[in-house]
Structure formats: C-alpha cells, structure tokens
Amino acid sequence: xxxxxxxxxxxxxxxxxxxxxxxxxxxxxxxxxxxxxxxxxxxxxxxxxxxxxxxxxxxxxxxxxxxxxxxxxxxxxxxxxxxxxxxxxxxxxxxxxxxxxxxxxxxxxxxxxxxxxxxxxxxxxxxxxxxxxxxxxxxxxxxxxxxxxxxxxxxxxxxxxxxxxxxxxxxxxxxxxxxxxxxxxxxxxxxxxxxxxxxxxxxxxxxxxxxxxxxxxxxxxxxxxxxxxxxxxxxxxxxxxxxxxxxxxxxxxxxxxxxxxxxxxxxxxxxxxxxxxxxxxxxxxxxxxxxxxxxxxxxxxxxxxxxxxxxxxxxxxxxxxxxxxxxxxxxxxxxx
Amino acid sequence: xxxxxxxxxxxxxxxxxxxxxxxxxxxxxxxxxxxxxxxxxxxxxxxxxxxxxxxxxxxxxxxxxxxxxxxxxxxxxxxxxxxxxxxxxxxxxxxxxxxxxxxxxxxxxxxxxxxxxxxxxxxxxxxxxxxxxxxxxxxxxxxxxxxxxxxxxxxxxxxxxxxxxxxxxxxxxxxxxxxxxxxxxxxxxxxxxxxxxxxxxxxxxxxxxxxxxxxxxxxxxxxxxxxxxxxxxxxxxxxxxxxxxxxxxxxxxxxxxxxxxxxxxxxxxxxxxxxxxxxxxxxxxxxxxxxxxxxxxxxxxxxxxxxxxxxxxxxxxxxxxxxxxxxxxxxxxxxxxxxxxxxxxxxxxxxxxxxxxxxxxxxxxxxxx
Numbered sequence: 266x267x268x269x270x271x272x273x274x275x276x277x278x279x280x281x282x283x284x285x286x287x288x289x290x291x292x293x294x295x296x297x298x299x300x301x302x303x304x305x306x307x308x309x310x311x312x313x314x315x316x317x318x319x320x321x322x323x324x325x326x327x328x329x330x331x332x333x334x335x336x337x338x339x340x341x342x343x344x345x346x347x348x349x350x351x352x353x354x355x356x357x358x359x360x361x362x363x364x365x366x367x368x369x370x371x372x373x374x375x376x377x378x379x380x381x382x383x384x385x386x387x388x389x390x391x392x393x394x395x396x397x398x399x400x401x402x403x404x405x406x407x408x409x410x411x412x413x414x415x416x417x418x419x420x421x422x423x424x425x426x427x428x429x430x431x432x433x434x435x436x437x438x439x440x441x442x443x444x445x446x447x448x449x450x451x452x453x454x455x456x457x458x459x460x461x462x463x464x465x466x467x468x469x470x471x472x473x474x475x476x477x478x479x480x481x482x483x484x485x486x487x488x489x490x491x492x493x494x495x496x497x498x499x500x501x502x503x504x505x506x507x508x509x510x511x512x513x514x515x516x517x518x519x520x521x522x523x524x525x526x527x528x529x530x531x532x533x534x535x536x537x538x539x540x541x542x543x544x545x546x547x548x549x550x551x552x553x554x555x556x557x558x559x560x561x562x563x564x565x566x567x568x569x570x571x572x573x574x575x576x577x578x579x580x581x582x583x584x585x586x587x588x589x590x591x592x593x594x595x596x597x598x599x600x601x
Numbered sequence: 602x603x604x605x606x607x608x609x610x611x612x613x614x615x616x617x618x619x620x621x622x623x624x625x626x627x628x629x630x631x632x633x634x635x636x637x638x639x640x641x642x643x644x645x646x647x648x649x650x651x652x653x654x655x656x657x658x659x660x661x662x663x664x665x666x667x668x669x670x671x672x673x674x675x676x677x678x679x680x681x682x683x684x685x686x687x688x689x690x691x692x693x694x695x696x697x698x699x700x701x702x703x704x705x706x707x708x709x710x711x712x713x714x715x716x717x718x719x720x721x722x723x724x725x726x727x728x729x730x731x732x733x734x735x736x737x738x739x740x741x742x743x744x745x746x747x748x749x750x751x752x753x754x755x756x757x758x759x760x761x762x763x764x765x766x767x768x769x770x771x772x773x774x775x776x777x778x779x780x781x782x783x784x785x786x787x788x789x790x791x792x793x794x795x796x797x798x799x800x801x802x803x804x805x806x807x808x809x810x811x812x813x814x815x816x817x818x819x820x821x822x823x824x825x826x827x828x829x830x831x832x833x834x835x836x837x838x839x840x841x842x843x844x845x846x847x848x849x850x851x852x853x854x855x856x857x858x859x860x861x862x863x864x865x866x867x868x869x870x871x872x873x874x875x876x877x878x879x880x881x882x883x884x885x886x887x888x889x890x891x892x893x894x895x896x897x898x899x900x901x902x903x904x905x906x907x908x909x910x911x912x913x914x915x916x917x918x919x920x921x922x923x924x925x926x927x928x929x930x931x932x933x934x935x936x937x938x939x940x941x942x943x944x945x946x947x948x949x950x951x952x953x954x955x956x957x958x959x960x961x962x963x964x965x966x967x968x969x970x
Contacts, residue, residue: 272735272736275673275675275736276673277672277673292607295607296607299607299608362772364769364771364772365772380609382607383607383608383609383612384608384609400659401660401665404660404662404665405665405669407765407772407774409658409662411657411658412657412658412659437659438658438659441659441660442687442690442692443609443610444609445660445687445692446609446610446612446613446686446687447608447609447610448609449609449612449685450668450672450685451672452665452668452669452672453669453670453672453673453766459769
C-alpha cells in the first residue's frame, strides 16, 4: 500500500464521517443523553401552558418510556429497511432507472445514518426523515424527479393500505434543510458497488474459473446491500467493504479469492488486510435487523417521549407557532 | 460553549455566526452574492445566497451539484468553498472572495496579452481541471467567465452548478450541457456517455479565445454550432473519428477542408498551436487529457509562464447597480416560465432549458462570420 495520500483520503467521507467503535458509541450516548434532557425541558415548558395534572402525567409517562441509544438505533434500522421497499416502488413506476437504484438506495441509507449522529429520534422520528433522505438522495445521485412524482406512489401505497395518514410534499420538503444541515452539507457518498466491480474486473486476470467468478460477483451485491445497514460504513473504506462482501460471496460459491489477494498484496499489507476483511465479514453476518414487532413497540414508547418543542401536534409547538406567527415554507420577503 | 455541538441545527447556527454580510455585490435569477467577512479573522469572503423561493421541489439541482462538488475539492486553482450554512430556506455558500474573471480580462481591450500570460492562465486552468478529473468530476460548463481571478492573480475554476461525477458507463448523462460555444462535438451529436474530454474541448476553445481575443467557435444556434466547428476545424474523416456516425444525431456532414491553423493563430507559437489542436481533436478518445496537456512541450518551452501576480488585470469597474437590478428584474419576469418548465424536465438542467437567457448574457462580441 502506497504511503502517499490516496484519493479517497481527500473525500469528506474519509475526513469527517469515520469513527472508531468507541467514539461512535460515545457520540450516540451523548447525543441520546442531551436528547432526553431536551424532552424533559420541553415538557416543563409545556407544563407552563397546559394544566398541571396532565403535565405531571405526561412527564411521568415520558420518563418511564425514554428510549435508550440502543432502542433509537433499532428504530432507525427498521426505517432504513423501508428504503429498500420504496426503491422497488419507484423502480416499478419507472421513476428510477435500474442503473441508479443501488446508488440512490445506498446514499439514502447513508444520509439517514449520518443524520442520526447529529439528531435524535425524540426530535425527529425516523419515518419522516427517511422520506426526506430518500428524496434528497435521488437529487444527489442525478435521479431527480418532481416532488409530485415522488409523492404519488407513496400516496397510492398509503391508500392501498388504508392508512389514515397521507404524506404530503410539505412533509418531505419541510425537513430538507434540517437534513442537509445535519449532513454538514456533505453530499458526496462513496459506496462499495463500484469498488466491487473494479475487483471483479481485476480478478479476471488472476482467476481462471470465469463462471464461478461471475456468480460470485453477482452474489457480492447481496452482501453489500446488507453492509449498508451496519456501522461498517463509519469504520472502513468502500473498497474494503467491497472486498469483505466478495469474500462472503466466494465462500458461498466455493471460490478461492485469497489466491488473487496474495498476488496483489505483499505479506505485510495482507496481514493487515485479512484482519480488516474478517471484521467486515463478521459485521455483515452478525448484524441483526429489527423486527416489525420490535419497531412497533419502540414506536409506541416514542409517542410518549417525543420532544414537544419539535412535535407539530403538541400544544407547546402550536403555541410557539401562534406566538411567532406561522413561518411560511417559502419566504420571499427574507431581506437579510 | 463548553462542549462541541452535536445537533445539526446548532452546528449550522455556529457556522452562520462566524460570518458577517456587508453589502450586495450582485444579484442573479438564482442567487444573490454578498461581500462579507469572517468575523474572527477578518478574512474577506463572498457569500452566495441561493434563493429557493420559486423552487417547487425544494433544493434545486444546481445548488445540490455545486455543494456536492465543491465540498470535495481542495486545490489552489479551484474556488474554495469555505463553509455552508442555511438560514430559514436559503442556502448560503461562503466562498473565497475573488474580484474578477477571465471574461473581464479578455474583454478589456486596453490590456495587452503576451504569449507568456496566456501560458500562465492555461497552466492554472488545466491544473484546476486536472484536479477535478482526478476526483472523477466533470465541470460541464467551462467558459471564460467561470474562471475567477484572485487578487494575487491565481486563476480559480468556479460555478459547479452543472458538475457531476463520471466514469460509470451504465449511467447515461445528458448531452444538453456546456454553454454552446464551448460544447464538444460529441455532445452536439447527442452522446450520453462522455468523459473529461468534453471539458478539454472547452479548454481548447478558451485557449483559442485567449489568443484571438474573441470567441473562437461562436455558433448562432445549436444546429449551427456543429457547422461552425466543422468550418473552422475541417470535417473529420471516418479515420479521424471512427464511430462518429453512430452517435445519436450523426449524419452525413458537409465536407469542409482543413484550414491552415497557423494563419488564424499568427500570434501563437508552433507549440501553442500544436497543443490547441490536440485539445480540439474531434475524436474524444484521442483528445488530450488535462494531465497530458500539462506535460505538453508548450509548458516546458520558453517563454516561461508569467507569475500570477504579474498578469494583466482590468481596472476595477464600478457597476451601475441600479441599472443591473432593473435589467435583472426584467429578465426574471421574462423567463420565469422557462424556469418552471425546466424544473419539470427530468435529467435536464434548469440552466440548459433557459438557454436563451444565458445566451443573451453571453453575447459579448458578435460572431465574426
């Protein structure tokens, strides 16, 4: 491995979105702790505008149901999976081209994961953030569609389910600035898909079993898809994750790609690389996703511990808006 | 503040508080630019406030593209995006302050260019472009007024509203890009897969423009642009550009003879004309890359490129702000509809569909033809 800085090391992804496991856990714990404080503060504020008895009850309920950092993550994970579902909807309605699906999906998932490093679910529940991240990802990945087109399939799906709520364009656009500022306006995200393709091309000169290699490569994207939901993206580079996914696929297809690696890397690099690849394979295979039941249970708790300052349905929020005057979404008169 | 802010909103507020806007420098349909400064260091900055008032679909593609590209680029010859913050529903880009651009320099007839000056600008421009291409980014709108000039003479590539990443052959890109006079022939023929060579073509046109002090290939319409190119460069043979006819809008073109380039570029040295020709090669595969262009003997031979600080620059002109504002309001009204239509077009760039505006603003010298 060369000592001069690699191209990837200049990216915002490498410079600002890379964490050790410990620092990531610490950030999330701190984020959660401050989030809980804000909920309690919001409830105290609300107590001043509402009647005492209800407030006491609300406070007791919230305290008893406060989500832990782990519960936050589980809930977010459930909605991350929804992105995969929505991708297929937009593909079916031809609003997304097949060749852009992987990137849109991976970017949307990544945006949402990054968003919750700088926000908590108490303030912004993942259900609505997910849609905004998704819509923003379509733009970032050169797959722009009008907001009406984005909403239509959602509305159709909601109608089919007989859902009470109906997503409106304001729900998606209203959070766009909240999302983009939490992403620190860093929108370029690199994914393992292209790296995997590069490895596939390179391996062809070293591996003779062409059919097995083809099958292995095809299977690799399945493991990359899985990796997107893990925290691996915060610890490793896309090319490393791609190679880890390749190894998992190779194991399934009974293909030896270590032969390729030993020819490509020297002994010292290889030792480091194998440790990294083991960790990545581990991260992909041991990742447990959240079941619907789990998510529903956490969602129910969240209803009780939302921050009233950010909840459009709360008395406090309505009162604040009434005092400030409704801030219109489009402000032309902004004269600063 | 005791600990570092975690919340996106708090970080945003902190960023905003670092800068102070002073006065309006200019206003366009899409953004207002303010002069400002970093409060603590007093560094002069330009704050580009992107207006989203009329954007029905939220943040528009130009804003997304510009922020996405500039956040990843760090190079002395690329404009520095120092910070970004949002205020209500406005996006504010804090950019390094640059006082003039290459178009102003070319237009100022009181300035005399020496061959060494042109070499210096070309070198800086190609270095900036090479960096973009190394980061797998296409600029897609190179023209003289998108090269800004710092007070120390450094040339900086700016305006990344059409920029996008490239290199994935499976993903089609629009051929409706780049301001017409600088548009590569493969784009005019409808190519939806292209590389950095489209930016190199534009650089070749700018190189010629620096020598001629007038646009080199000023086609009057999209249709005529190709004819303008063929007339100036000679119609390529099948050998020169294999596969030309296979492009979406390829057909049998009128056969123009290859002119003597040295006649037109009499003031340019042989190596300069050679480099220019290699940047304006029809076959995009054979066209020089930015990295190759920088290795061309032109940059090694005498004269040495002028030191940036010694390059000719226009005297500061005082712009009649009121007049500009009136003209702008008029333009705005006139092309509002075009904007709305453009927004709804998939994969088409807003600015492309309002081309008439862009063109109007670009017509600085009438076509010599």
